[in-house]
Amino acid sequence: xxxxxxxxxLEKYLSDAYSIEKQALVQMKMAPGIxxxxxxxxxxxxxxxxxxxxxxxxxxxxxxxGGSPSKVxxxxxEAGGVGFALFxxxxxxxxxxxxxxxxxxxxxxxxxxxxxxxxxxxxGDSETVDVAHRIRDEEAAMKARLAGCxxxxxRASLREVEPDDVGEQLTKYLAxxxxxETQAISLLERAPSIVEDATLARLFEEHLxxxxxxxxxxxxxxxxxGGRTNALKDAALGLGGLNWGGFFAAQPDTPGxxxxxxxAFEHLEIxxxxxxxxxxxxxxxxxxxxxxxxxxxxxxxxAEKVRAQFPHAADLSLELAGVSA
Numbered sequence: 001x002x003x004x005x006x007x008x009x010l011e012k013y014l015s016d017a018y019s020i021e022k023q024a025l026v027q028m029k030m031a032p033g034i035x036x037x038x039x040x041x042x043x044x045x046x047x048x049x050x051x052x053x054x055x056x057x058x059x060x061x062x063x064x065x066g067g068s069p070s071k072v073x074x075x076x077x078e079a080g081g082v083g084f085a086l087f088x089x090x091x092x093x094x095x096x097x098x099x100x101x102x103x104x105x106x107x108x109x110x111x112x113x114x115x116x117x118x119x120x121x122x123x124g125d126s127e128t129v130d131v132a133h134r135i136r137d138e139e140a141a142m143k144a145r146l147a148g149c150x151x152x153x154x155r156a157s158l159r160e161v162e163p164d165d166v167g168e169q170l171t172k173y174l175a176x177x178x179x180x181e182t183q184a185i186s187l188l189e190r191a192p193s194i195v196e197d198a199t200l201a202r203l204f205e206e207h208l209x210x211x212x213x214x215x216x217x218x219x220x221x222x223x224x225x226g227g228r229t230n231a232l233k234d235a236a237l238g239l240g241g242l243n244w245g246g247f248f249a250a251q252p253d254t255p256g257x258x259x260x261x262x263x264a265f266e267h268l269e270i271x272x273x274x275x276x277x278x279x280x281x282x283x284x285x286x287x288x289x290x291x292x293x294x295x296x297x298x299x300x301x302x303a304e305k306v307r308a309q310f311p312h313a314a315d316l317s318l319e320l321a322g323v324s325a
Contacts, residue, residue, distance in 0.1 A: 037156045
């Protein structure tokens with residue numbers, strides 16, 4: 001029975017991966033028209049071709065274990081009750097938001113393939129392990145390429161902004177950062193009750209304290225600049241038009257999925273603060289630059305801590321599904 005459960009879980013992880021690729025293709029196809037920069041557009045066009053290859057490889061592995069790609073081809077994925085179509089079809093409205101959005105999605109894909117590879121190893125499926133690791137590395141490489149484009153994306157977003165209006169844009173980016181921190185707090189407050197594991201709960205609780213401090217620091221800077229924070233507290237995050245509160249309210253249903261979402265959200269925050277730093281540089285605001293650098297260090301460290309727990313989170317998820325060690 002344990003083997004049957006493990007095989008069933010492997011099929012589920014492959015179905016999730018296939019659906020993620022379908023949604024990634026939606027994003028890659030719309031991205032060049034928003035990029036606002038030829039180099040950025042070419043980056044997305046290149047990765048669209050990679051993504052088509054990923055979809056094919058995962059579909060083949062799904063069929064090999066008895067699954068059916070056709071059943072998930074046009075279905076909104078519900079990994080943990082969360083609609084990935086909402087994520088991919090949010091239509092970011094500026095190059096900066098697009099790159100931040102895509103950077104986070106690549107992190108989600110990277111995490112998902114790391115988890116898939118671990119489950120495939122447990123199942124003794126070496127071919128799926130190889131596919132998972134190959135695609136994981138390509139998603140991580142795309143994430144790194146996007147990280148190298150933050151400045152170009154920020155400047156493309158500011159291209160039509162008059163020099164005298166850059167300060168107003170900086171305030172808007174601070175407001176986005178504040179909204180991100182508010183949504184992060186919401187996720188981290190729920191996380192321990194979802195994972196029911198001392199190691200993961202401690203990780204989330206420690207970062208929750210950091211995140212509350214981040215929110216306080218950003219709010220103080222925003223208030224100093226005359227921005228409003230109270231209206232943002234419970235508002236939908238404007239980053240790409242995506243309601244992050246609703247996105248995470250569904251509560252991912254396993255430790256593995258929660259770890260993957262947390263990793264992706266950390267990278268959304270990393271992107272947000274990189275963009276904030278770029279805009280602050282254009283605005284010559286040293287205080288905001290220092291703030292962004294301080295919080296960036298914390299977010300990067302948190303992302304690596306979550307990443308280190310992927311094998312543990314995957315094993316916990318399998319245990320909850322009735323797969324013994």
